[in-house]
Amino acid sequence: xxxxxxxxxxxxxxxxxxxxxxxxxxxxxxxxxxxxxxxxxxxxxxxxxxxxxxxxxxxxxxxxxxxxxxxxxxxxxxxxxxxxxxxxxxxxxxxxxxxxxxxxxxxxxxxxxxxxxxxxxxxxxxxxxxxxxxxxxxxxxxxxxxxxxxxxxxxxxxxxxxxxxxxxxxxxxxxxxxxxxxxxxxxxxxxxx
Amino acid sequence: xxxxxxxxxxxxxxxxxxxxxxxxxxxxxxxxxxxxxxxxxxxxxxxxxxxxxxxxxxxxxxxxxxxxxxxxxxxxxxxxxxxxxxxxxxxxxxxxxxxxxxxxxxxxxxxxxxxxxxxxxxxxxxxxxxxxxxxxxxxxxxxxxxxxxxxxxxxxxxxxxxxxxxxxxxxxxxxxxxxxxxxxxxxxxxxxx
DNA sequence: TTGTGAAAAGCTAACGGTTAGGGTTATGTT
DNA sequence: AACATAACCCTAACCGTTAGCTTTTCACAA
Numbered sequence: 548x549x550x551x552x553x554x555x556x557x558x559x560x561x562x563x564x565x566x567x568x569x570x571x572x573x574x575x576x577x578x579x580x581x582x583x584x585x586x587x588x589x590x591x592x593x594x595x596x597x598x599x600x601x602x603x604x605x606x607x608x609x610x611x612x613x614x615x616x617x618x619x620x621x622x623x624x625x626x627x628x629x630x631x632x633x634x635x636x637x638x639x640x641x642x643x644x645x646x647x648x649x650x651x652x653x654x655x656x657x658x659x660x661x662x663x664x665x666x667x668x669x670x671x672x673x674x675x676x677x678x679x680x681x682x683x684x685x686x687x688x689x690x691x692x693x694x695x696x697x698x699x700x701x702x703x704x705x706x707x708x709x710x711x712x713x714x715x716x717x718x719x720x721x722x723x724x725x726x727x728x729x730x731x732x733x734x735x736x737x738x739x740x
Numbered sequence: 741x742x743x744x745x746x747x748x749x750x751x752x753x754x755x756x757x758x759x760x761x762x763x764x765x766x767x768x769x770x771x772x773x774x775x776x777x778x779x780x781x782x783x784x785x786x787x788x789x790x791x792x793x794x795x796x797x798x799x800x801x802x803x804x805x806x807x808x809x810x811x812x813x814x815x816x817x818x819x820x821x822x823x824x825x826x827x828x829x830x831x832x833x834x835x836x837x838x839x840x841x842x843x844x845x846x847x848x849x850x851x852x853x854x855x856x857x858x859x860x861x862x863x864x865x866x867x868x869x870x871x872x873x874x875x876x877x878x879x880x881x882x883x884x885x886x887x888x889x890x891x892x893x894x895x896x897x898x899x900x901x902x903x904x905x906x907x908x909x910x911x912x913x914x915x916x917x918x919x920x921x922x923x924x925x926x927x928x929x930x931x932x933x
Numbered sequence: 934t935t936g937t938g939a940a941a942a943g944c945t946a947a948c949g950g951t952t953a954g955g956g957t958t959a960t961g962t963t
Numbered sequence: 964a965a966c967a968t969a970a971c972c973c974t975a976a977c978c979g980t981t982a983g984c985t986t987t988t989c990a991c992a993a
Contacts, residue, residue, distance in 0.1 A: 555960050559970070583949060594972045596952085605950065671868060672861045696914050699904055700921055707896045711889065721889050728893055731928040732921035748989050752941070777979060787943045789981085798979065 563601045566591045570608040575655055579609075579663040606669035609660065616644065617677050620705075624684040633691055634733055637705050638726045645712045645722055657713070678706040697736040704729045756794045759784045763801040768848055772802075772856040799862035802853065809837065810870050813898075817877040826884055827926055830898050831919045838905045838915055850906070871899040890929040897922045 552560075569591040573582045584605055588595045602608050623640035624633065648657055660666040682702035686695060693701075708725040715721035745753075762784040766775045777798055781788045795801050816833035817826065841850055853859040875895035879888060886894075901918040908914035 553961070555969070558959090562970085584951085585949080595950095596973080597971055599951065600970075668861060668865050671864050675864060694917065696904065696908055696917050697921070700900065700918050703900045703904065704897060704921075704925075707893065707900065711892055711896065715889055724887065724889050725893050727928055728890070728897075728925035731924040732897075735920055735924040746990070748940070751988085755942085776977085788979095789944080790942055792980065793941075 562593060562597065566593060566598055566601055567608055567611055571656070574609065574659060579659060579666060604669075606666055609656065609666055610669065610673060613673060616673075617680050619644070620677055620681045621684045624681065624688060630690070633685065633688070633701075634726070634730050637729075638722070641705060641709050641712070641726070642719065642722050644709050645718045648713055649718050661714075674706050674710060678702045681705060693736050701729065701733055701736075704732060755786060755790065759786060759791055759794055760801055760804055764849070767802065767852060772852060772859060797862075799859055802849065802859055803862065803866060806866060810873050812837070813870055813874050814877045817874065817881060823883070826878065826881070826894075827919070827923050830922075831915070834898060834902050834905070834919070835912065835915050837902050838911045841906055842911050854907075867899045867903060871895045874898060886929050894922065894926055894929075897925060 566587065570582075570587045573587060573590060584595055584598060587608070588598050591598075598608075607613075620640060623636050627633075627636035647653065660670055678699075679702070682695075682699040685691060685702060686693075686698040691698075704725075708722055708729060711725060712718045712721040759780065763775075763780045766780060766783060777788055777791060780801070781791050784791075791801075800806075813833060816829050820826075820829035840846065853863055871892075872895070875888075875892040878884060878895060879886075879891040884891075897918075901915055901922060904918060905911045905914040
């Protein structure tokens with residue numbers, strides 16, 4: 548399935564990683580706004596155009612795990628144990644995400660994000676994309692026959708839980724408090740069927 | 741309280757309105773991305789710096805009602821009838837907002853927003869600001885003693901309802917469907933007291 | 934009226950993210 | 964060996980935005 552990658556792909560991946568690592572290091576050292584794309588390119592020893600060949604924007608340099616987050620969310624729905632209700636699976640996944648973001652080694656990065664308006668904005672629209680994907684996954688599950696609006700709403704709520712918990716004093720407790728509310732919201736959508 | 745405004749303030753307001761009107765007209769005619777700030781300034785017969793003296797960014801040219809929305813939301817909470825529960829007031833306000841956005845004369849503008857990624861992003865972070873303000877208003881109401889997390893969560897959910905309903909096939913029905921879920925979420929936060 | 938301070942608007946030049954255009958090198962393939 | 968192409972480089976520019984400074988316009992008081 549995964550052939551041993553050739554030299555070309557290995558070099559490409561190495562370039563990408565070098566750019567991302569260099570950028571993150573510089574951002575953490577000097578601050579996001581104080582580091583220009585031209586600085587990143589020079590420090591990574593690549594051309595500016597190469598940076599944008601690998602990353603769609605300056606902000607994207609900070610959010611490499613973007614797609615992992617999204618895949619994880621979708622799998623939490625599609626790969627859960629047979630006949631397991633949606634909510635516990637979703638709650639577990641959000642717990643994992645929050646724990647991941649508040650872990651000690653990830654903390655400096657998230658501090659950077661919270662301090663930088665441009666990164667906050669980027670994070671926000673990433674979350675909306677994730678919510679949309681999650682909504683699609685929920686809507687596709689034959690065991691959960693809900694309206695499209697209900698699916699989209701619960702997906703948003705779950706992503707809100709992730710976002711709000713990250714900012715709370717006690718993130719883990721916040722996830723549980725918010726999911727108490729979400730489960731109540733979810734249950735009223737099932738009774739109408 | 742409100743003195744008759746002098747010539748100076750009238751001219752300032754006129755300049756502001758001329759810029760916003762010109763910008764919106766050009767955006768609708770040629771598309772947001774096809775119109776530059778320099779085009780707007782030239783068409784409104786002002787300097788580029790004057791545009792930015794009145795509006796914080798190009799996107800802000802499209803969202804003049806921003807502050808009205810925010811004030812309306814907060815008033816829905818603070819100015820509701822004595823002892824009226826929160827939820828009906830909030831639901832009414834969101835209904836009003838959705839109706840306002842889906843009205844025929846506002847439709848072209850919202851189509852423009854939905855078609856333009858930069859404007860969608862701006863809209864998203866505006867909503868988060870509104871949610872934060874709404875959360876503060878809810879938390880400040882002595883009749884509703886809930887945790888800070890619960891207040892923030894309900895505020896987010898209400899703004900989600902606004903956002904999701906705008907995109908739904910039947911916006912008015914979507915508001916009611918989502919508020920059914922939000923009310924259930926709100927009620928479980930009261931029972932712990 | 935006239936002078937004066939300040940707000941509003943203007944001009945120029947620049948910065949920083951982003952992209953287009955067109956060229957060079959390295960890699961995989963025939 | 965020869966070709967096609969992916970990855971990369973360079974230059975120059977576009978566009979939103981801001982800084983620095985000058986000019987105009989208004990409000991108000993001497």
